[in-house]
Amino acid sequence: MKERNPEQSLKKSGHKAKENRTDKDEKHPEVPARVRPDTLVVLTTDQRPLFPGLTVPISFGKPGAPEIIRSIVEDDGGYCAVVLVTGDHTGGGPGEKLATMGSLFQIRQVVPLGQDTVQVLGQSLVRCELVRKISAEGLPQRWRVRYHDDLSTTTPDLRAYMMAIASEVKQVININSHFKEQINMIINDLNYDVPGLTLDMLANILSSDRRVLQRLLEAVDIAERAKEVLLLAKQELEVARLQQSINEQITEKVTRQQREFFLREQLRVIKQELGMDADAPATEAESLEERLAAIALPQEVRTVVNLELQKLSTLTAQSPEFNVARSYLELVADLPWGVFSEDRTSIKRARAILNKAHYGLDDVKNAILELMSTIIRRGRVAGSIVCLVGPPGVGKTSIGHSVAEALGRKFYRFSVGGMRDEAEIKGHRRTYIGAMPGKLIQALRRVEVANPVIMLDEIDKLGTSQQGDPASALLEVLDPEQNSKFVDHYLDVPFDISNVLFIATANSLDTIPQPLLDRMEVIRLSGYLQQEKLEIAKRYLVGKQLGELGFEQGDVRFTRSALLAMIDSYAREAGVRGLEKLIRKTLRKVSLRQAELDRDLLPVTVDKDDLAAYLGPPTFSTEELYNQQVPGVALGLAYTSMGGSTLYIEATSIETGSASFRYTGQLGDVMKESADIAYTYVRSLLAGSGNDFLNTRAVHLHVPAGATPKDGPSAGITMALALYSLAVGKPIRRALAMTGELTLTGKVLPIGGLREKIIGARRVKIKHLIFPKGNRLDFDELPSYVTKGLDAHFADYFSDVLAYAYPPKASGR
Numbered sequence: 001m002k003e004r005n006p007e008q009s010l011k012k013s014g015h016k017a018k019e020n021r022t023d024k025d026e027k028h029p030e031v032p033a034r035v036r037p038d039t040l041v042v043l044t045t046d047q048r049p050l051f052p053g054l055t056v057p058i059s060f061g062k063p064g065a066p067e068i069i070r071s072i073v074e075d076d077g078g079y080c081a082v083v084l085v086t087g088d089h090t091g092g093g094p095g096e097k098l099a100t101m102g103s104l105f106q107i108r109q110v111v112p113l114g115q116d117t118v119q120v121l122g123q124s125l126v127r128c129e130l131v132r133k134i135s136a137e138g139l140p141q142r143w144r145v146r147y148h149d150d151l152s153t154t155t156p157d158l159r160a161y162m163m164a165i166a167s168e169v170k171q172v173i174n175i176n177s178h179f180k181e182q183i184n185m186i187i188n189d190l191n192y193d194v195p196g197l198t199l200d201m202l203a204n205i206l207s208s209d210r211r212v213l214q215r216l217l218e219a220v221d222i223a224e225r226a227k228e229v230l231l232l233a234k235q236e237l238e239v240a241r242l243q244q245s246i247n248e249q250i251t252e253k254v255t256r257q258q259r260e261f262f263l264r265e266q267l268r269v270i271k272q273e274l275g276m277d278a279d280a281p282a283t284e285a286e287s288l289e290e291r292l293a294a295i296a297l298p299q300e301v302r303t304v305v306n307l308e309l310q311k312l313s314t315l316t317a318q319s320p321e322f323n324v325a326r327s328y329l330e331l332v333a334d335l336p337w338g339v340f341s342e343d344r345t346s347i348k349r350a351r352a353i354l355n356k357a358h359y360g361l362d363d364v365k366n367a368i369l370e371l372m373s374t375i376i377r378r379g380r381v382a383g384s385i386v387c388l389v390g391p392p393g394v395g396k397t398s399i400g401h402s403v404a405e406a407l408g409r410k411f412y413r414f415s416v417g418g419m420r421d422e423a424e425i426k427g428h429r430r431t432y433i434g435a436m437p438g439k440l441i442q443a444l445r446r447v448e449v450a451n452p453v454i455m456l457d458e459i460d461k462l463g464t465s466q467q468g469d470p471a472s473a474l475l476e477v478l479d480p481e482q483n484s485k486f487v488d489h490y491l492d493v494p495f496d497i498s499n500v501l502f503i504a505t506a507n508s509l510d511t512i513p514q515p516l517l518d519r520m521e522v523i524r525l526s527g528y529l530q531q532e533k534l535e536i537a538k539r540y541l542v543g544k545q546l547g548e549l550g551f552e553q554g555d556v557r558f559t560r561s562a563l564l565a566m567i568d569s570y571a572r573e574a575g576v577r578g579l580e581k582l583i584r585k586t587l588r589k590v591s592l593r594q595a596e597l598d599r600d601l602l603p604v605t606v607d608k609d610d611l612a613a614y615l616g617p618p619t620f621s622t623e624e625l626y627n628q629q630v631p632g633v634a635l636g637l638a639y640t641s642m643g644g645s646t647l648y649i650e651a652t653s654i655e656t657g658s659a660s661f662r663y664t665g666q667l668g669d670v671m672k673e674s675a676d677i678a679y680t681y682v683r684s685l686l687a688g689s690g691n692d693f694l695n696t697r698a699v700h701l702h703v704p705a706g707a708t709p710k711d712g713p714s715a716g717i718t719m720a721l722a723l724y725s726l727a728v729g730k731p732i733r734r735a736l737a738m739t740g741e742l743t744l745t746g747k748v749l750p751i752g753g754l755r756e757k758i759i760g761a762r763r764v765k766i767k768h769l770i771f772p773k774g775n776r777l778d779f780d781e782l783p784s785y786v787t788k789g790l791d792a793h794f795a796d797y798f799s800d801v802l803a804y805a806y807p808p809k810a811s812g813r
Helices: 006-013 015-020 023-027 065-075 156-175 180-188 195-204 210-217 222-274 284-293 299-314 320-334 347-357 362-378 396-407 439-447 470-478 514-518 530-548 560-569 577-597 608-615 669-688 716-728 754-763 773-780 798-805
Strands: 039-045 055-061 079-084 101-112 117-133 141-148 385-389 411-415 453-457 501-506 521-524 556-558 604-606 633-640 643-655 660-664 697-702 736-738 768-772 791-795
Touching: 039 055, 039 065, 039 101, 055 065, 065 101, 065 117, 079 117, 079 210, 101 141, 101 210, 156 195, 156 222, 195 210, 195 222, 210 222, 284 299, 284 320, 299 320, 320 439, 347 362, 347 396, 362 385, 362 396, 362 521, 385 396, 396 411, 396 453, 396 501, 411 439, 470 501, 470 514, 530 556, 530 560, 530 577, 556 577, 560 577, 560 608, 577 604, 577 608, 604 608, 633 716, 633 754, 643 716, 643 754, 660 669, 669 697, 669 716, 697 716, 716 736, 716 798, 736 798, 754 768, 754 773, 768 773, 768 798, 773 791, 791 798
Parallel strands: 039 079, 385 501, 385 521, 411 453, 453 501, 556 604, 633 736, 660 697, 736 768, 768 791
Antiparallel strands: 039 141, 055 117, 079 101, 101 117, 117 141, 633 643, 643 697
16 A cells, blocks of 8 residues: 555545544544454555554555455444555565554545555554454454553653754754645644654654654654654754755756856857857867767866866967967877777687788797787786797787787887887976877877777887986886876876787897886797798798789799798898898899880799899808818807807917917907806816816917807807817817807806707708707707707716717717
8 A cells, every 4th residue: 555645635535535524633533442443454555654643545456455445444434454564575465574563544535546446535543553363364354453542641851852853843844845834733733732643743744764664653652752753853854954955056056057058148149249150169178178078087087177178268379378288188088088999809710810920930829829818818908018029020010910900909009119218108298398298198099999909119129318218117108007097297197008908029138127027928939940931931921022012923933942042042030021122122123124125024933043133142151161170160059139040169279388368259248258167167177187288378269250249158168169179189070059058167057049049050951959958848848840850969067068079989080
């Protein structure tokens, strides 16, 4: 059942109900004992409890409702009990959980509303308590009840409570006029002789929770009931005050908006009178305000933008600050606040894209796919900063393009090589003339999404100057703990760049500051083998250059021998950029010859024997400098920014009667120390066998090419073997190369760049190699196509190096 506003319902019920009521009925209902049945049919309500002393309409809608109401009127004289349903089940059956206290209700008028719904008008008379259920299962429910009358004794404490209640209710009336007439009637006619009835009438108009009101109905003691009503009245007052505050705020905002609307309309009319375009935005500030209003800016940014808009609206176009403020607001409007592209989640598709664009590099592809799988699983890239390290031309930039394509993200690249000004990363202050945001904010402005793939190219070539250290500025950019609140000096508000996937590229890690390197996950790209270069040329480079130079596919064909000769004699670098240039140069020669002869020469086949005509003499010859084996010469393996290569070390001596040692070849400090260690160790080793060769000679150690700087400890065993070979007068076995750091006790320590050095050896067809024993696991993890056909030996001490450099069959020479 649902209760309705008494005044509204009585208006709909007709005048008959009004005529049957008296003041005595409404204010002092008296129910003679003879009309208080011992048992009553129970009607339920799930809205709020019904307090005594009220004449109200109640809707009763359940299956069989008209029959139940009719039986109450005919069999019980219209008397029933109205009780609150306290549980969640309100279906009207025996499963309802009923409150124990309700009200005796007398039905005076019945109005049918539908098949199973009726509205009854009646009066609540007195509290009644459900004692025991006496009806069988089903409806209607009949209970034995006990009545509770209010005692009319008025004490000073009770009178004080009633006056306090009246004061609180009057304050509610002053704030909220809802039910004002009813409350005034109760307060003005407050009768301290019947406080229970007054408290019940006040409780009926409170907006408290139904469970709270039920406890109030169950308060038989009037003093306790007065305390509860006073507490609820105070709560009602607080709610009314809060509602008043909210209404005042809303009214003030609406009034301000109306005022601005009228002022804008007046401005529009004035413009029309002046012959100006009234439909166009009044100022550039209005135009920018419209753009910015449609963007979901963070609150901190919105505050700054509003201040800038206010300043812009007060400036004239001739003011120097006008363009500064306008440019700033345009930047804010152009940035992708909360705009993201949807990531693609297919690893199979990503692998296909990487395989299509790159040949080989299986270990690199697997590392990239592992990174992408974690990004897809987490749904974010925070903490994923990749640094691709390798020689030029091995495909670092193209891998970045492939990662962006595989993830379905936009790609942007800018080079930080040679960058010396911190402001290029973090922007300039707007107070400077010609101030601009940093490269990062500019990139986000161009790609128009907040989660692109941004490549920081040549990160190992960052510089420093009096304008600051760009590497230090990059620390905030690449730190996942900070870049969610990245602040560009020009923008001067936080922008979240934690969703950007940063990919850095470098040729070497040596020049990257350690704090910056710690924030990145390094993936190494080694140089290509001859066979890999051949496949890349056939699959990608030739077709690409044919298209760029205007040839059709098949117009010019390169034989396998021609490509191999190009790789071996003209393009020995680790990457394929030089090889691509050679293919382009050959095609240009073909195009020039065709233009000079003024006739079609196509198709043309380029063979090995034609390369000299197209490219000139070979750039490289074999790196084996000596056709004959010479004592004092050893071949080492080196790692450079261009990849792996071979490096000869020469030693010679002059009889002087005393020992001396010098070295040349642009050696770095570490390599000089390695040379001194090798000389000391070999002298010690020879002294133990009675050989005093080095004690009476001036020894000179040289590392070609003399104009190229060299450094690092990995040439230690090569230097020592060259000196040993010189001292014993025996050449080292043919086609042998080595690498390893040597200690003063002859221990061979592991080195880095193993794969690159192997590729450098294979490039010049060196198959016999000596590595430190500590690098055996690194060697075993290399792909089989890299190590196939190599005769690798692993040395723990220098004696192991000598055992392989001078095999038993050669010891008699």
